[in-house]
Amino acid sequence: MKSLPLLAQILLMALLGSCTIQPSAPMDTVASVDLARYSGAWYEIALLPNEFQSMCVADTQARYRRDGDVIRVTNRCRNSDGSIAEVNGIAKIVAGSGNAKLRVSFFRPFYGDYWILALDPDYKWLLVGEPRRKYGWILSRMPQLDERSLQLALDKASTLGYMPTAFRLTPQTQALE
Secondary structure, three states: OOOOOOOHHHHHHHHHHHHHOOOOOOOOOOOOHHHHOEEEEEEEEEEEEHHHOOOOEEEOOOOOOOOEEEEEEEEEEEOOOOOEEEEEEEEOOOOOOOOEEEEEEEOOEEEEEEEEEEEEOOOOOOEEEEEOOOOOEEEEOOOOOOOOHHHHHHHHHHHHHOHHHOOOEOOOOOOOO
C-alpha cells in the first residue's frame, strides 16, 4: 500500500471495511408449512419494502401455486398512475425447513430468502421475512386484517428483531383479478 497516496489508502480501507458482512442473530421460522393450504391468493397488509416494490402504492397481492418441485409466484400491485404491475417468479423449498424457508427469484439467477416466521393456525395471515431483517411482509387471505391479528404479527416481528414501527401499511382498495 506504500505506493498509494494516503487519501487513496484511507478510501480503500473504508471501502474494504464496508464490505464486511455483519452476522445476524439466528431467526426461527414456523416448524412446518402445509403447501396445499399455503397456495392461493394473499393480500399484502404491511411491509418493509425492497427496491423493486417502490412503485407499488396499493392493492399488492401474491399468488402461490405448487408446480412439481417449485412454487410459482405471481405478485401484482397498483402503481401511482393506476396501472397494474405484475411480476412472475419461482420459489424453491429449502431442504429440512419443513417448507418454512424458501428461496425466491423474480430475476433469475438471483434468489432471496423468504422465511415464514409466523403463521395463523387457520392460514388466515402470516409474517414473512429474511434473516437480515431488512425486508418483511404481513399477508392475509382477506384484503383487510383485524387489528388483533395485525398486532400479533407485529409483536412476533418485534421478538425476532424487526422494528414493528418500520412496517408500512398497504392500502387494499380492490382485488386485481
